[in-house]
Amino acid sequence: MTLTRKCPICGKPRSSEHTPFCSTRCRDRDLMQWLQDGYALPGAPALDDLEDSPPARGSQDPDDFSTG
Numbered sequence: 001m002t003l004t005r006k007c008p009i010c011g012k013p014r015s016s017e018h019t020p021f022c023s024t025r026c027r028d029r030d031l032m033q034w035l036q037d038g039y040a041l042p043g044a045p046a047l048d049d050l051e052d053s054p055p056a057r058g059s060q061d062p063d064d065f066s067t068g
């Protein structure tokens, strides 16, 4: 059984010291990605949804086609 454990960040052979990464650098990168993913909350807040929508006017075509 030959399982080639590699660093998921850069693909280099992982280090037993920083498993499952090859170094602290890659470990930090993974952590950063994880944090950034946490910031992106699912479902953006719809603030404009509560705003007063403009009154839906009827079919009032502006007679503004007469040119000249």
Ligand SMILES: [Zn+2]
Pocket: 007, 008, 009, 010, 011, 012, 021, 022, 023, 026
């Ligand atoms: Zn790495």
